[in-house]
Amino acid sequence: MLTRCRSGCVKMAGGVSLLRLLGLYVVLAESYQVWAKWVTTENPTLVVNEFDSVVLSCVIHSSQHKHRIEWKKLNAGTDLVYFDKQIQGDLINRAELQGDSSIKIRNVTRKDTAVYRCEVVFVETGHLDEVSVNLTVQVKPVTPKCTVPKSVPVGKAAVLTCREHEGYPPPTYIWYKNGDVLPRDPKSNPKFFNSSYKINYDTGTLHFSVTSKLDIGEYHCIAKNGAGQAKCEPQRMEVYDINIAAIIGGILIVVLVLLIISIVIRLAYKRGYFAKKQPANRYQASSKADSVDYVRSSPVDAEGDFRHKSSFII
Template identity: 40%
Template sequence: MKLNIIKLKTKKNVDQLYVLSEQANETQTFALSKEQKPLCLFPLKGDLRGRAEMLNTGIRIRNVTRKDSGTYRCEISAKSEEGQRLGEATITLTVLVAPTMPVCEVPSSAMTGTVVELSCKETEGSPPSEYQWYKNGVALLEKTGTGSARAANITYTMNKKSGTLLFNTVTKNDTGEYFCEASNGIGLSQKCSVKRMQVDDLNVSGIIAAVVFVALVMALCGLGVFYAQKKGYFTSK
């Protein structure tokens, strides 16, 4: 989301105004004289070129983006009976940006008893987004305490700041359709697409059957080799 115009002003009536924007390791310097037209002591560089305009006691930035967030300092010079005096004012500009659609990582399958982590992230929102996970369309609860029955039944840890959903020991009950919602109080919240996670028990009987089958095949192969040796099939004539 972009804002069209931002104005940074000071309340002091001054002869000259210097506005320095320390953004992206680059210093922008402006000057304004009341008796003259607004002029720049140094050419505008970087993203502010063509978008910054001097006002009587401030600076206007058009088509503001998130990169314009930062600390702006005004150095003020005013004549008095004692001579030239300097003043300073600091303004912090935070550009508010609605979140974009987050990227969600949800495994399609998992085995019971294993550790499973789901992740959700978007990087455009300002201030940074918080994340809420949903299972089968129902918002998941945070485990905020250990005294309640509801908290005791929660088998996961949800971090709303980082967007992770961690199952230390996943169970079949955790099977379901998951999605995540990112919000930061600016504009509309954004959701990722729904993804299904299927949790199954480890098929012990199937593994045992496979091991027995492989052992049987190896035994038959060994017997075949032994029989061939007895018959002299491997002896050279």
């Protein structure tokens, strides 16, 4: 029931004026324009393989025909993808506008992995709305590099490694022995119940804390992610016993040989095999007494000797 108030306004039976209702309607309408989602996407999360094509969808829900569209790539910074009705940046030759507001990218690479934002400005009202698409480009792993020790002593530790650097997202690693998958817990499988290994699926490390004869076999690894997988060639690991008796016997033989050599050298010294020989041209002093005169060959000396002999006779 409507009633008229003194100031000329019209009231409803509950005492609420139509003027207030109109104001409330205006506020709700403005709130709707602020909070209403006029821009959406068909798929906010996209995962594609490298070199495939992908469409970043941006759907506009509005009766307003005049609008301005921008696409931006949000990664380490902010790069323009579509601006002023043109493709920008490194997508110039690989992307195009599809429909009214979506972007199609051909031959995607891992560098295209990022969050893309579609921004729409409605010219008539100046209202801005946006939507984001998270794109992940997967790269298939290449053949991983595996390292398997050829032989390990019984009871010693052994580390097997598997690594690959091309796959994206980074792959997980699965180890096989003789064609059988190594479970995370060796106690869960009767084939590996007595093994003492641990697997790191993120780093590709297979670690044996204590090896035994049961660990002998051929091992290979597979690197795997959403884009595919790759494996290394099987490599055999042997586990051998340590022969303590043979080691001690070898040491005794070496000691005995050294002892015999030292005895032989000592006997050779005693018998003079290593005595020093005197030089053949060594000068020897005369054995004659100092009081004996020697005959001199020079004339002067001969004459002197003659005088001496003459005086002696007289």
